[in-house]
Amino acid sequence: MQIKNSTLQDIDTIFDLYTAAIEHQKKVFNKHWLPFDRRMVEKEILENRQWKIIINDEVACIFAITHNDPMIWKEKDKDPSVYIHRIVTNPSFRGQYFVKDIIAWARIFCRENGKEFIRMDTWGDNQKLIDYYTQCGFKFLGITQMGITEDLPKHYQNASLSLFEISII
Helix, strand or coil: CEEEECCHHHHHHHHHHHHHHHHHHHHHCCCCCCCCCHHHHHHHHHCCCEEEEEECCEEEEEEEEECCCHHHHHHHHHCCEEEEEEEEECHHHCCCCHHHHHHHHHHHHHHHCCCCEEEEEEECCCHHHHHHHHHCCCEEEEEEECCCCCCCCHHHCCCEEEEEEEECC
């Protein structure tokens, strides 16, 4: 297994995985992502913020990071953190618990980049993911209510979000 930056050549694979994730979300929960802006993902790739897990030359999982997330994390955004978003597992690799691998990678990334926290969010009422993320080592910090969020993907509009972090110091 390798974790490496996605490239522009991966963009169709990334969007295929997003489509598969949305279909899966529709089956297992009462909320789902809305389609993502291709320009946003291209920008993430060019800024080395879109990542992929490769197993046997196949993209097994993707995720994005950001170094700031003030609309979600408000005053806590001042803390040096890496924020993980949009973890998507290739359906052929489901059940392999990639969040644990992403956490291990993020711990190293944080140490190398002067970050003190790994942070994530999910819908406020997604108890299955809340339980999973806490089992993976995240501390559940509570729920925040979003307002109008023009600079974030559409599914954040007026959403209730559960917030999670791991301190690496």
